Amino acid sequence: MRMLLIHSDYLEYEVKDKALKNPEPISEEQRKGRLDEVLAVFMSVEKIDETNPDEVVEKAVEEIKSVAEQVKAERIFVYPFAHLSSELAKPDVALKVLQRIEERLREEGFEVKRAPFGYYKAFRLSCKGHPLAELSRTIVPSGEAVS
Numbered sequence: 001m002r003m004l005l006i007h008s009d010y011l012e013y014e015v016k017d018k019a020l021k022n023p024e025p026i027s028e029e030q031r032k033g034r035l036d037e038v039l040a041v042f043m044s045v046e047k048i049d050e051t052n053p054d055e056v057v058e059k060a061v062e063e064i065k066s067v068a069e070q071v072k073a074e075r076i077f078v079y080p081f082a083h084l085s086s087e088l089a090k091p092d093v094a095l096k097v098l099q100r101i102e103e104r105l106r107e108e109g110f111e112v113k114r115a116p117f118g119y120y121k122a123f124r125l126s127c128k129g130h131p132l133a134e135l136s137r138t139i140v141p142s143g144e145a146v147s
């Protein structure tokens, strides 16, 4: 899994078109979303993650939690983003991993939103620009080499 973490004044998105034949079903309310004072986490779930999705979920939650604590962010935006890797996991696996990460972060006490999966989306982001505001992380299941 590849993550790009941006500590932001806000992140807002608007769903445009379908990017998959069968995108995640969403309500009218989910077509737009915004969080202020947020750690935005753009995530590409990778093929290698399919060998142990549960472990990748836990490692991702730990990494996100660690960064959120360092930048003192209480809100997290989980943003499916298929552009951080050329070795993407299948959509059904990727969606389950991202849904589980969202659930686990809520269990950890964060306010969490997740952008809809399988769509083209317009988005606006205001990066805070401090030294820890732009970070990337690569997570792989144990025993796998990072490519």
Ligand SMILES: Nc1ncnc2c1ncn2[C@@H]1O[C@H](CO)[C@@H](NC(=O)[C@@H](N)CO)[C@H]1O
Pocket (backbone or CB within 6 Å): 019, 020, 043, 044, 045, 046, 080, 081, 082, 083, 088, 089, 090, 091, 094, 116, 117, 118, 119, 120, 121
């Ligand atoms: N392995 C994967 N990891 C993360 N997201 C993934 C994925 N496979 C599919 N998606 C989702 O489907 C849209 C089309 O690839 C993706 N859409 C996007 O990435 C938007 N930024 C528009 O390009 C995403 O919602």
